[in-house]
Structure formats: C-alpha cells, structure tokens
Amino acid sequence: MDVEPMILLMVAAGGALGSMSRLAVGNGVSAWLGAGFPWGTLAVNLSGALLMGLLAGAVGLPGPEAPRPGWALLAVGLLGGYTTVSSFSLQTLLLWRQGRTGAALANVLVTLLAGFAALGLGVWLAGGLT
Template sequence: MDTSLLALTCVGLGGGVGAVLRHLFSTIVARKLGHGTFGILAVNVTGCLLIGIIAGFFLGPGATGAPSGPIWLLLVVGLCGGYTTVSSFSLQTLTLAREGHGGPALLNIGVSLVLCLSATVIGFALTYSIGATA
C-alpha cells in the first residue's frame, strides 16, 4: 500500500470531492423521491457504474489486482470511495427494518445488489466496447 504524500494527497482530494458529490446527489434524489433510501440507492448505482468505467480504463480482460498509481488513487480510491455509500446504505436499510418496513428493507437489499453489480459490469463493458483501455 502506497502511503507517500502524493498517494495520500490523491486519496484525500478525491475523497473530499466524492463525499461532497455524494451529499449533493443523494440529498437531491431523496427530496424528489421522499426518502433517504432512494438517494443512497441512486448514489450506489451511479458510483458502481463510475467505478466500472474507470476500472475498465485501467484493467485489461482477465487482469487481477488493482493498479496503485496516482490517477487510480485519485479516481477509484478517493473519488469513488468518497462517493459510494455502502455504510449509509446499511444504515438506511436498518432504519427501514426498525421502522417496521421489513419488506422494503429486503427489497432495498436485493435491488441495490442487482443494480450495483449490473452497473459495474455495464460500465466495464462500455469501456471495452469503445476500446478505451490504458
């Protein structure tokens, strides 16, 4: 793991921007749709699509492991890590369950899993379909 000043700066800058974008986007969606769960779901799906697209530029077919250069640290670890909200998703799902909405809580888990994994696969495939690998 790279803990150089450059690496930490890249992660910190990307993470700060990602966190601000997460807050703005999830707030807008939640206000429009009436519950924080939908804002978190929208952020998780778009964040998974984004990370799929970015990873598609850096990882060739069949590649394993993760790059660790400054751009990867800025965009994937920082920006996407600050933007995606799995911990918030968990808390929102727990809140639904504690409010007596077990069905919607389970639906949120299933829909999030299917959409986020699908979005990541689609983002990766989109990158390959245009031949945009590093």
C-alpha cells in the same frame, strides 16, 4: 505498509470531492423522489458502481503494487468517498426497525444486484478490462 505522500494527497482530494458529490446527488434525488425509501443513497451507490465499472474497463484493475496516482484519486478517493455502505446499512436497519421488512430486503437486493449490473455495464461500455 508504506504509502507515498502523493498517493495520500490524491486519495484525500478525491475523497473530499466524492463526499461533497454524494451529499449533493443524494439530497437531490431524495428531494425529487421523496424520503420514504433511501432513493438518494441507492442512486449514489448505483451510479458509483457504474462509474467504477467505466474506470476499471478503461484503465484496468490495479495490480498488487501500490496504486497509481490516477487510480488513487478516482477509484479509491473520489468513488470511495462518493459511494457509501455505511449509509446504506443504516437506512436498511431503519427500514427493518420500522417494520418495513419488504422495503429493507428490497433495498439490499436492489443495491447488490443492480450495483453489480451497473459495474458490469460500466466495464462493457468502457470496452472491457485491459
């Protein structure tokens, strides 16, 4: 697959900003709510889903062609770097291994269901898909 250099730069720039934002928001929420549950990762993933919904609702979903520079910067780079399935998965596994089965299952269910709801809310707030 051929990717234009400008698209790669947009994804890299967005990814850097998204990753730094994830660290700041995740740490801030964890400091505020405590480290007994992965609140920081949950807040990041739910806010990322809401932001993705707002973006998709405002500009529409990309087609099968190469991503537009704005989509590459915001959706693929920024929000791709901001949200984190790997941290979510690791923290769920740690809860499970600590014998906190209910917390592990709650983390999965809340992340998936509330994430999908946040995405839908974002699309709705942005006026729907165009």
